[in-house]
Amino acid sequence: MTKSKFWDAIIVGGGVIGSSIAYYMSARGMKVVLIDRDRFGQQASIAAAGMLAAQAEINEAGPFFDLARTSRALFPPLARDLQALTGMDIGFTRKGLLRVGITSADVEALQQTIAFQHSVGEQAEWLSTEQVIQREPEISRELRGAMLVEGDGQVDAPVLSIAYAKAAVALGADIKEFTEVRSLLIEHGRIAGVITSEEVLRSDRVIIASGIWSGALLEQVRLNCPIYPVKGECFSVLTDKPLISSTIFSHGCYLVPKKGGRIIVGATSKLHSYDRKVTLGGISTLLEAAKKLVPSIVNAEWEKAWSGLRPQTLDGLPYLGEHETYKGLYVAAGHYRNGILLSPITGKCVADWAEGKSKKHLSLEPYRIHRHQHISQEKVGFPT
Ligand code: FAD
Ligand code: GLY
Secondary structure, eight states: HHHHHEEEEEEOSHHHHHHHHHHHHTTTOOOOEEEEESSSSHHHHHOOBBBBBHHHHOOOOHHHHHHHHHHHHHHHHHHHHHHHHOOOOOOOOOOOOEEEOOSSSHHHHHHHHHHHHTTOOOEEEOOOOHHHHHTTTSSSOOOOOOEEEEEEEEEOOHHHHHHHHHHHHHHHHHESSSSSEEEEEETTTTTEEESSSSSSOOOOEOOOOOOOHHHHHHHGTOOOOOOOEEEEEEEOOOHSSSSOOOOETTTTEEEEGGGGGGEEOOOOEEEEEOOOOOOOOHHHHHHHHHHHOOOGGSEEEEEEEEEEEEETTTTTEEEEOSSSSTTTEOOOOOOGGGGGHHHHHHHHHHHHTTTTTOTTTTTOOGGHHHHHHHHHHHHHHOOO
């Protein structure tokens, strides 16, 4: 059956990226349909710790750092707007992030990062061990100080993802869960819609925001956007009174304090794993690392463990843009470790493109979706 209804855009993938796009397009008065083969937000987006770590995870000047900082700045108004539209609190807070130094090499690297942050006009401050302990009395005495970043806040990632979709619906978006997009509908060399497990949906604008599964849909138009999974496992614990107030970040481990004494401990990194099983090995590695940072975490009550598949690309940058030949076909995928942070700027950029606007102050050239077109995957291979 061919659906005659005509949308301004069909968005494939109801994770944080697709849902953000649906929200920003709907907020500009466009009629969109958001589709997921599962419930919305149940893949990478539900697994995220919710850090908005523009400074803590990116410490190199360039377009990606600017994209991350621009996106981070969108969260205060976004939190208010989503609350007003949906009644949902996305848990946006800014209580500081401590990137701790354990070895002298860490201290040196963190001092260099602070100098870099100052050179680009960002706040970052070195705290001695005593100052860190004063701020976070439960933290280990073994550390050698920490970089404090005040600007990197956090949100409740699973709530953010759903709030975007609900806000889009409140603004007129249509939604289809448990509906798989099987292929793109191409007519006369143009994008004309998608073919789902249920029906044919028509629109002259289709946005692929399907996380690690985006590449498969794009093969039909011979677009090479290699995206591979990097599995991350996490667990959470509950405490009677908050153990920490800031996010604490170290090698391969972070502790993110949430409302009500809950702490998320993340995250492992396993390349090329499509299975989401939580392993004892992964959790015990995290627990050992967490104990080294905050020893009293051993007294916390176990809550749960989970995992998700981060969508990584060959150069670590997302694919953002329009197909050069099949006009109206867009890709927004491959946000790897920062999809929550980058969700508002991604949604805004796609809404701008649909309105024929461009972001003059942001260079989107590094994210061109054709940049890996001529790379043979067999030759280069995915990183191992
Ligand atoms: P997904 O959330 O995977 O969504 C893609 C959707 O597309 C899925 O719902 C899927 O069902 C759907 N789909 C796929 N194919 C089809 C099809 N053919 N038809 C219909 N639907 C389809 N980021 C941060 O910024 N801060 C953090 O603190 C953070 N922590 C993280 C911790 C962990 C453990 C992990 C795993 C990730 C973390 N991330 C974090 C990264 C972030 O979660 C991801 O970058 C982000 O969720 C990617 O969103 P997405 O919408 O692209 O993908
Ligand atoms: N950004 C945190 C993670 O991906 O684990």
